[in-house]
Amino acid sequence: MKLLSKYYKIYLLLTVPLFLVVSTGYYFLLLSIITGKADELLREDKAYIINQLQSSEDLMDVILDLTDDYALRRVAETLVVPDQFSTLMIYDPLEEEEEPYRQLYCTIRLNNQQYELTIRKSMVEYNSIMYSIFILGVVFSSLLILGFSLINRFLTKTIWSPFYKTITTLSIYSPETKKDLQLEKSSIDEFELLNKTVMRMSEKIRYDFLQQKKFIDNVAHEVQTPLSIVNANIENILQNKHLTQEDYLSIQNISESSTKLSRIVKSLLLLSRIENNQFEQVQRIDLVEQLINYIDRNKEHLENKNISFINECHSPFAVSMNPVLAEILASNLGQNAIRHNIENGNIWIQQGEGSTGQKQLIISNHGIAGTKDPVRMFAMFQKHSRNPESMGIGLSVVKEICEAYNLSIGYFVNEKIHCITISIADQ
Amino acid sequence: MRLLIIEDESKLLRSILEYLKDEEYIIDSTGSFQEAVDFISIHHYDCMVVDLMLGDAIGTGFDLIKTLKLYKADTGVIIISAKDSLEDRITGLEFGSDDYITKPFHLAELKARIRSVLRRRFHQGLDHVEYGDIRLVVDKKEVYMYDIKQPFSPMQFDMLLFFVSNKEKIITKTSIADHLWSDDFSFGSYDFLYTHIKNLRKKLVAGGCDYLENIYGVGYKFEKK
Numbered sequence: 001m002k003l004l005s006k007y008y009k010i011y012l013l014l015t016v017p018l019f020l021v022v023s024t025g026y027y028f029l030l031l032s033i034i035t036g037k038a039d040e041l042l043r044e045d046k047a048y049i050i051n052q053l054q055s056s057e058d059l060m061d062v063i064l065d066l067t068d069d070y071a072l073r074r075v076a077e078t079l080v081v082p083d084q085f086s087t088l089m090i091y092d093p094l095e096e097e098e099e100p101y102r103q104l105y106c107t108i109r110l111n112n113q114q115y116e117l118t119i120r121k122s123m124v125e126y127n128s129i130m131y132s133i134f135i136l137g138v139v140f141s142s143l144l145i146l147g148f149s150l151i152n153r154f155l156t157k158t159i160w161s162p163f164y165k166t167i168t169t170l171s172i173y174s175p176e177t178k179k180d181l182q183l184e185k186s187s188i189d190e191f192e193l194l195n196k197t198v199m200r201m202s203e204k205i206r207y208d209f210l211q212q213k214k215f216i217d218n219v220a221h222e223v224q225t226p227l228s229i230v231n232a233n234i235e236n237i238l239q240n241k242h243l244t245q246e247d248y249l250s251i252q253n254i255s256e257s258s259t260k261l262s263r264i265v266k267s268l269l270l271l272s273r274i275e276n277n278q279f280e281q282v283q284r285i286d287l288v289e290q291l292i293n294y295i296d297r298n299k300e301h302l303e304n305k306n307i308s309f310i311n312e313c314h315s316p317f318a319v320s321m322n323p324v325l326a327e328i329l330a331s332n333l334g335q336n337a338i339r340h341n342i343e344n345g346n347i348w349i350q351q352g353e354g355s356t357g358q359k360q361l362i363i364s365n366h367g368i369a370g371t372k373d374p375v376r377m378f379a380m381f382q383k384h385s386r387n388p389e390s391m392g393i394g395l396s397v398v399k400e401i402c403e404a405y406n407l408s409i410g411y412f413v414n415e416k417i418h419c420i421t422i423s424i425a426d427q
Numbered sequence: 428m429r430l431l432i433i434e435d436e437s438k439l440l441r442s443i444l445e446y447l448k449d450e451e452y453i454i455d456s457t458g459s460f461q462e463a464v465d466f467i468s469i470h471h472y473d474c475m476v477v478d479l480m481l482g483d484a485i486g487t488g489f490d491l492i493k494t495l496k497l498y499k500a501d502t503g504v505i506i507i508s509a510k511d512s513l514e515d516r517i518t519g520l521e522f523g524s525d526d527y528i529t530k531p532f533h534l535a536e537l538k539a540r541i542r543s544v545l546r547r548r549f550h551q552g553l554d555h556v557e558y559g560d561i562r563l564v565v566d567k568k569e570v571y572m573y574d575i576k577q578p579f580s581p582m583q584f585d586m587l588l589f590f591v592s593n594k595e596k597i598i599t600k601t602s603i604a605d606h607l608w609s610d611d612f613s614f615g616s617y618d619f620l621y622t623h624i625k626n627l628r629k630k631l632v633a634g635g636c637d638y639l640e641n642i643y644g645v646g647y648k649f650e651k652k
Contacts, residue, residue, distance in 0.1 A: 224509045225436050227531035232442030235534040238597040238646065239446075248643035252599075255645065259601040262531045269511065278512070298608075300582060304622050324513055 004156060008149070015145060023138055034130045035102065038121055039085050042104040045070070045119050046083070053110050070119040077114050081107045087123070099124050162186035166195055175206040213272065220268045227265065230258045267393040270328070274400045279322035286316035287361055287422070290330035291349055298334065307341050312350045317361045319424065321405050329401045332394040333420065337365040340418065354423045364419040428545060431475045432456040433463045433491060434507065435482040443476075446534040447541075449595070460485040467495050474503040474544050476537070479515065492522045503544035507532070533602035539592035558591045559651035561636050572634030582607065583627050590639065590649035599646040 001009075049070065084105045089098040100123040107116050166183050173181050181202040183195040234255050237243075243251075273279065288311075295302065295309050302309060321329075337347045345366030354360045402409045402422060410421040428451070434440040435458040444456060455466050460481050467475075475495055479488035492504055504524035508515055511529040519527050525544045528537060546554050546565065554565040562571040568584045570577045579587065589606050590598070604620050624647065628639050640648045 221509060224530040225439065229436065229438045229442065231531050232439055232446065232534050235596075235599065235602070236442055236445045238599065238642075245643050248645045252643075252645040255599045255601055258531075259605070265531070266511065266529075273512075300580075300623070301619055304619055 003160065004153070007156065008153075011149065011152075019141070019145065022141070026137055027134055030130050030134055034123075034126050035087070038102040038123060038126060039104070042085070042102060042119050042121055043083070045121075046104060046106065046108075046117065049117065049119070050108055050110075053108075070117065073116050075107065075114050075116045079107055079114060079116070081105065081116065090120070100127060159188065162188060162191045163194070166191070166198065170198065173202065175202065175209045180206065213275065216268055217272045220265045220272070223261070223265050227258060227262050230254070231262070234258065264393065267397060270397060271393075271400055274325065274397070274404050277404070279325050279404075281322055282320050283323060284318050285321050285323060285326040286318050287326065287330065288313045288315075288317045288349060288351075290326050291334060291363065294327075294330045294334035295347070298338065301338050302347075305338070305341060306344045307338065308344075308346050310346055310348045312348060313361075315351065317351060317359065317422075319405060319407065321401075325401050325404070329398055332398045333363050336394055336398075336420070337363055340367045341365050342367060352421075354421070358423045358425065360421050360423045362419055362421050364417050366416060367418045368416070428473045429453045429470060430455070430541070431463070431466055431470070431472045431477075433460075433475070433477045433481070433488070434458060435478060435480075443534065443537065446538060446596075450538075459483055460491065463491050464494055467491070467498055471499060472502045473548060474505065474541055476505045476507060476541065479506055479508045479510070479519075489518060489522060492519070492524055496523050501548065503548050505537075505540055505544060507537075533599070533605060535589070535593045535596065535598040535602045536606055538596075539589050539606065542592045556588065556591050558594050558649075559636060559638060561587075561591070561634075561638075563588055563591060570634075572631075572636050575634070577630060577634045579630060582623065583630065586623060586627055590647070593649070595648070595650045597642050597646050597648045603647070 053072075086103050086105070088101055088103055090101050091097070092099045101120045102123055103121075104119045105116070107114055109115070162184060169181070169183055181199050183199055186192045186195060234251055238248075238251055292311060301307075319326075341347065347366075348362070348364045350362045350364070352360045352362055398420075399409055406425050408423045408425050410423070412419050412421075430447075430452050432440065432443060432454060434443065434456070437458055440456055440458060444454060447454060455470065455472075457463050457466060458481075460483050463477075466472075472495075475491075477488040477491050481487060488506060488508075492506075495502055495504070500523070504519075504522075505526045505528060506515075506519045506524050507528055507530065509530045516527045525547070526540050528540060542556075543565075546556065556563045556565060560573050562574070563569070563584070564571070565588065568579070568581055570579045570584060570587060585607060586603065589603065600617055600620055603624075604617065607620075607623075624639070628637070631637055631639055636651075638649050638651050640650060642648055
């Protein structure tokens, strides 16, 4: 969930109940004010009535003067009731509905007689005014809340923008690039601190990354001469006439290990040269032709395992590439297809279209079934065969070459048929 | 035949000299640029093997090749380099070098290349090699045993030539495999090699020259008994 969405979710969750509570409180406050006002008027009426009744001789006159309903009745001398207020609903035959009334009930003493007095006041007018005030209040406070949240939205967007810029820059940054990570300056201290910290960390990562690359490079270079000396000495010792069978076995072990080491070193050097863009010259090259040439040169290996080569490509698969790398690419792909093949297996090359319609070259071969993770497949030194000598560096060379020329490489297994795809990425 | 070998890594130089000692070559060797220049100006060499990167900062192997070509243009040149770079190969060719070999290499490979350079320099048009009762015509890739032409596939021919170039020496399986397939095929196993050796031996036996001997699984020796 995005930061702003999260913010609004929490904001709403808190605001809506608060709004309901406040509105309810507001309603009852209004109600009590209105009722208080009505009661005051009832008391005034009572005072007025008593005043009128005391000064008048004829009770009927008083009744006519009064606008509101009231009732006066003689009661027993002993009944004394203080002012009692109540709200009640009374049916209005004109309007044909129940209408709210406020009523004052009490006993008064007039001319040494005990009377009970009931005064009623219709609340219809008051209530409608009260509702109007309430609705207006609710509408205005809603508008205020809305306005605040719009202001908030604008503010957060403005304030958080350096943060989003940092995230965007980071997401496309890779330590392999030649450039240092550059983040925009921010006037907000916290973001400025974040940017500085991230930049410092990325600088360190990039430095380590480059150091490591340089280290591999240097090691590979430095190892070449000692390896040459080891190889040369093995060959010389081998000429000794007095060697025993055990000696030969030891020499064989040393020889194989040093050869393996030599190959690793050569591949590492090749990888670092591709990474450092040391193959500048580029020309249009048909990969299909390169693969056919490779297979042709290595017919004997195919015959050895009785592998059939099936070419289903009728048109060239042209890419812009350095010719030396194109040859290395074809040879590594071919080698992979032969080495991991089975007796009487097949090797196919086909052309097709990728998921987004890009041109695709598919090299597939029979092989033993196995779970092979495409990501790990192209990782350096990932063994992907029971064959102990295979170092799996060949495919990482393939990947590196493809990446250098904007080709995307994929891998999938389909019932013991292993397929490697090379797609021309849309430019 | 006179050879000049310039390699500043003394241990490697000693091994190279040791491996080549049985050949009837006169070999001068040095690890220093200045001494190499002196050698070039005094003697006439048929082949020069030179390491591109020399420890002393006076000059590189390229400078030596240039100097050499001033004195004698037809000396064969083999470059040893720690860098497998196309630019260096091309520069080397432009300066008139014949071959380029990358460290780490097999001595058997170096020897085969020296012999090949020498052959090309001296048998113009008549490039053939003889050993025992076998004769190889290198240009045409033909093999004769007891003067009878035998059918050999190009790969079998390459293999045989490699054996003859390193005759009477034990050569390792890896050096044979690297020689035949170095750029194309880094082997997972030696199965392919065994198949080819088996086929080669069959042909040798059929032609009456069973010179190929298996040495305890470590390699092979090509020798007339």
